Amino acid sequence: xxxxxxxxxxxxxxxxxxxxxxxxxxxxxxxxxxxxxxxxxxxxxxxxxxxxxxxxxxxxxxxxxxxxxxxxxxxxxxxxxxxxxxxxxxxxxxxxxxxxxxxxxxxxxxxxxxxxxxx
Numbered sequence: 001x002x003x004x005x006x007x008x009x010x011x012x013x014x015x016x017x018x019x020x021x022x023x024x025x026x027x028x029x030x031x032x033x034x035x036x037x038x039x040x041x042x043x044x045x046x047x048x049x050x051x052x053x054x055x056x057x058x059x060x061x062x063x064x065x066x067x068x069x070x071x072x073x074x075x076x077x078x079x080x081x082x083x084x085x086x087x088x089x090x091x092x093x094x095x096x097x098x099x100x101x102x103x104x105x106x107x108x109x110x111x112x113x114x115x116x117x118x119x
Contacts, residue, residue, distance in 0.1 A: 001016070001018060001036060001056070004033075004036060004037055005040065005054070007044075008040065008043070008044070008052065011050075012043070012050050012051055012052050013050060013051040013052070014051075014052050014054070015051070015053045015054070016053075016054050016055075017054075017055045017056070017057070019056065019057050019058050020032070020056050020057070020063060021058060024058075024063070028063070028093055028111070031089045031092065031093065032056065032063070032111075034085075034089060035086045035089055035090070035109065036054065036065070036067075038083075038085065038086050039054070039067050039086075039105075039107065040052075041082065042082055042083075042105070043069055043071070046071075047069055047071030047104070047105070048071050048072055049069040049070045049071030049072075049104055050070060051069065051070050052067070052068070052069045053066070053067070053068040053069075054067050055067075060113075061112060061113055062095075062110050062112045062113055063095075063110070063111045064109065064110050065107070065108075065109040065111075066107075066108055066109075067105065067107040067108075068104060068105070068106045068107075069104045069105050070103065070104045071105065072104075083099065086109075090109050093111045093112075093114075094111070094112055094114075095109060095110055095112065096109070096110055
């Protein structure tokens with residue numbers, strides 16, 4: 001994640017926190033990384049925002065990804081394949097994703113922990 005976020009420091013103020021342990025299933029870890037890459041790519045390509053908040057949190061029974069930027073949303077903002085792919089990855093792990101576009105992008109993802117998850 002540090003490699004993904006580092007180039008953003010020239011474009012935006014980055015507030016990042018990660019409390020997810022290294023014991024997360026490898027398939028889920030890869031998918032979370034893919035989701036975060038897509039969030040950052042969308043910010044770089046489409047946002048005029050100056051700050052990003054990205055929190056990867058591990059609670060007792062679920063993982064949470066919280067993303068917020070302060071870009072100005074216009075009607076031309078793409079709502080296409082990248083967001084669809086993120087939603088598909090979340091649903092693959094029986095999670096849920098919400099998106100709000102008031103005062104920038106605000107994405108909230110919750111993925112339940114599985115008892116035994118083998119990929």
